[in-house]
Amino acid sequence: MSKHLTNITLKVWRQAGPADAGHFETYTVPEISDEASFLEMLDILNERLISDGKEAVVFDHDCREGICGTCSLMIDGQAHGPQRGTATCQLHMRKFQSGDTITIEPWRASAFPIIKDLMVDRSAFDRIVEAGGFITAETGGAPDANLIPIPKPVADAAMDAAECIGCGACVAACPNGAANLFTGAKVAHLNLLPQGQAERFGRVEAMVETMDSYFGSCTNHGECEAACPKSISIDVIAVMNQDYRKSKFKNRKALARS
Amino acid sequence: MSMVLDSKIPHGPLADKWDEFKAHEKLVNPANKRKFKVIVVGTGLAGASAAATLAELGYQVDAFTFHDSPRRAHSIAAQGGINAAKNYKGDGDSVFRLFYDTIKGGDFRAREANVHRLAQVSVNIIDQMVAQGVPFAREYGGMLDNRSFGGAQVSRTFYARGQTGQQLLLGAYQQLARQVGTGGVRLFNRMELVDVVVIDGRAAGIVCRDLVTGEISSHAAHAVVLATGGYGNAFFLSTNAMQCNVTAAWRAHRKGAAFANPCYTQIHPTCIPQADDFQSKLTLMSESLRNDGRVWVPANPDETRSPDQVPEAERDYILERLYPSFGNLAPRDIASRAAKRSVDSGRGVGPLKNGVYLDFADAISRLGKETVKERYGNLFDMYERITGEDPYTVPMRIYPASHYTMGGLWVDYELMTTVPGLYAAGEANFSDHGANRLGASALMQGLADGYFVLPNTISNYLAGWLNKPIPGADHEGFKVAEREAADRFRQYLAIGGTRSPDWFHRELGKIIWDYCGMERTEQGLEKALSELPALHAEFKKDLRVTGTGDSLNQTLEKAGRVDDFFELGMLMCKDALERRESCGGHFRAEYQDDEGEAQRDDDNFAHVTAWEWSGNPMAPVENREPLEYEVVQLQKRSYK
C-alpha cells in the first residue's frame, strides 16, 4: 500500500536560455505518494507552477521506462540520482524520505550546453556516431542472417555494450567531462562482431578523434560506470583504447599500400 | 462518398503481386535521383530506415524529428521482438503462414496484398539488421534464437534480450547517422511538423516549429513521408512514450489525407496497473512474458490471502480455461477482455483490485530461477523498480492499457495517402494489421515500410516529376500555412484561462478510455460524442499556457498536441459508433456471441472506413474501401 512522504524541499536549477546565468529556485512539495516516480513529482510541481501563472520547469524525458535515454537529471550531485543502474525516469519517491532536501540540476559538461532549465544539448553524441558508429550495410543484398554463426558469448558481449541508452550520465559524472564510456560502448558493440571487422580500425579512429574534439579526456576515474543506468562496464573503454592504438598502426599500413 | 479510394493493388496471384509491381513500376535513374528532394518526418524505425535507404539510393533527404536525436524515437521502447518467416526452427513456418496469421490476427480486416508483401519482406529485414550488427539473441551453436508470441503456433520471433526495439532502432539510427555524416541526409532535430502544405492537389512540403526558438519555417520537397508513429496517447494513459502524438497525421488529415479505421486501437493485456491518480504513463510488461507466465485470478471475489497462499483449486487460470489451444498466448484483444471481465466481476487483485496475476512460480520451479532471469531479467527488474515488489517471489500484477493504434492515415499499396506525393509509413498508416495487431509485428511493419517498400514505390510517383518545377518554400501556399500555425500557437498563449494542457489531456483521455476503450456501446459512444466537443470548447476558452512562444516551452508544445487529440478523439468515437460489429480491438458490447466473443458482420462491414475532413470535426465524411479476399476464407476467429 502506498505511503506518503511529506515536506520535501526541491532546489531546482532554472536558466532561461543558453546565455542566462541561471540560479536555484526553491520549491516545497508538501506531500507526495511513495508510488510516484521522480518525474511524476516534477509533473505535479509543474501543474502547480502553471496554476500559479509561472513557467513550468523544463526537463527532457520521453519513454519513462529507462530505455530512450532522454531523461537527464543530476539529483543531489549524482547523475540519475541515488539508485544504481536506474535512469531518472525509473527512480521512485520511495527512495527518498520525508523532510529531504533534493537538489536538481542539469548535466554539467562543456560538450552539453544548457538549452533551458534542466535540458541540455547532447548532439555531440550524434556527431560521434555519424563519424563511424555504424556498419556499412546498405539496404538490399544482405546475406542470410544465419550464414555467419556468432558464438553466444560474443553476441552476449556485444549486446552488453549495445545496451547503452545514450543519456550522457557518463559524461555528466566524469570530472573531466569525457565521453569514453559512451564511445567505447559503441566501438565495443560493433568491433566485437564479425560483421564489424571490415571497418574496425577506421571506425575506432574516426570515433575517438571526433569524441576528442568535443569532450574531455579520460583519466580512469570510473565514475561513469557507477553512474550508468545500464551499468555498462568500463571494460568497453579498454576495448576501444586497444583498438585505437592498433588502428594507428594498421591504418597507416593500409594507407601505405594504397 | 466523394473520395476515390484506389488501393492500386497489382494484378496477378497474391504471391506474385509484389514482384509484379517491381517489374512494372516507373524508375528514376541513378543520376536523376539527386534531383529529387524527399522530406521524411519521423525518425523511428519506419522513418530512420526510409530516410537512410532513400539517401543510399541517391535522393536528397531532409529528415525531421521533434526529439533531440533520432535514437530517442518511441520505437526504442519495444521489448519483445520482431517476427519473420525464416522458419529457422523448422516448425512449419512459411511466408504464407505469417501472412495468414496476420490476417486472422487482424480479424479479417486488413488488405491481403499488403499483408502478403509484409510477410515476404520480413525475411529480408532480419538479414538486413544482422548485417548492420544488431545483436539478436543466439543459441550456443551461434545461430539465431526465436521465441513465440501471441496468435502464432510457431516460433518466429527474433529478439535482443528485452530490448529488441532499442537494438533495431539503434541499427536504423546508425545507418541514418552514416548518411547524415556523408551529407546524404540533412537532419533537423527538435523540429516539430505543425502543418502539411498541399499546393495544386499534391504535397508540396511541410511547416515546422523549431522547439528551441519557436521559429516557424517552411520546407519544400517533391514528396513527403510521414513516419510519425501512432496515436495511442489519445487515451492519456498508455504505454506510449510521453511525447507520442497525432499532430503530424492529423494535420495531414486536415489537408485532405483520409484517416482510416481510427477506432481500431490495441489494448495490451500485460501492463502494470495504475497505482495513483497522478500517474503519467503506464508501463508495458512484454507479451513475451506470457510464454512462461500464467494468468490467473482468485475464484473467490472476496479472496484476501496472499497469492502464494491461494490453493490451485481456488485459482481461475482464465486464459487456459477459456482458450485451451492458445492458453496464455491468446491474442491481445482476447486476453485483454478476459482480464477486464475478471476485474469487472470483482475478482481483480492488488491494493486497488485493478489487476490480474501473471505468475512465474511454475516456470521458476520448472526452469530454475537462472533461466527465467536470463529470459526476462530486465523486465523483472523494471517491474520491481516501479512497484517495489519482487516478481521472482510474488506474482506480477498486470492490467490492459492502450498500447498501439492499428488505424491511421489511409494509404494505397504504394503507401501513398489520398494526397498525391504524401506517404505514410510505420504505425502512422493503417495498412497491415486490420482490427488487431499481433505481437512483434509492428517492428516488422515499420522496417518493411522503411527499408523495402517505400524506397521501391516512391519512384513510381517521382518519375512523373522529373525536371518539372515544384513550388518553393516562398510560395504563397507555404506563407499562408506559416501564418496559420503562428496564429494558432499565439492563440494558445493568449487564452489565459485556468487549466493546463495536461489537465485537459487527462480529462479527454478519461472520456475516450471509458467509452471508446476496451468495450464500446452505442449509448456510451454517443455520450462521448456529446462530451468531447463541450470539453474542447472549454479547452479553447479556459486553457492556460505560461511562458512565451519564442523559447523552449513544453507547455505550449503540449497545447498543440492536445488540441489535435481532441479532434481525433471525436473521429475515433464516430468511427466506433458507425462500425456496428465487433472485430479485433473494436469490441461493441451489442455484438457478441453467447460466449462473449466478438461477432463480426462480414456482410456489412468487410471494409476499411476512410474518413475525410469536412472542416467540422464532428461531421467527417465517410468513405469505404471494400476488402476483397482472394485467397483467405473469412472465418470466425477462434483461439479455443
Ligand SMILES: Cc1cc2nc3c(=O)[nH]c(=O)nc-3n(C[C@H](O)[C@H](O)[C@H](O)COP(=O)(O)OP(=O)(O)OC[C@H]3O[C@@H](n4cnc5c(N)ncnc54)[C@H](O)[C@@H]3O)c2cc1C
Ligand atoms: C512499450 C511498447 C513495447 C512495444 N513492443 C513491441 C514489440 O516487442 N514488437 C513489436 O513489433 N512492436 C512493439 N511495439 C510497437 C512498436 O514499438 C511501434 O509500433 C513502432 O516502433 C512504431 O514505429 P514508428 O517508426 O512507426 O514510430 P515511432 O517510433 O513512434 O517514431 C515516430 C517518430 O516521429 C517523430 N514525430 C512524430 N510526430 C512528429 C512531428 N509532428 N514532427 C516531427 N517529428 C515527429 C518522432 O520524433 C519520432 O522520431 C511496442 C510499443 C510499445 C509502446
Ligand code: FES
Ligand atoms: S525518459 Fe526514457 S530513459 Fe528516462
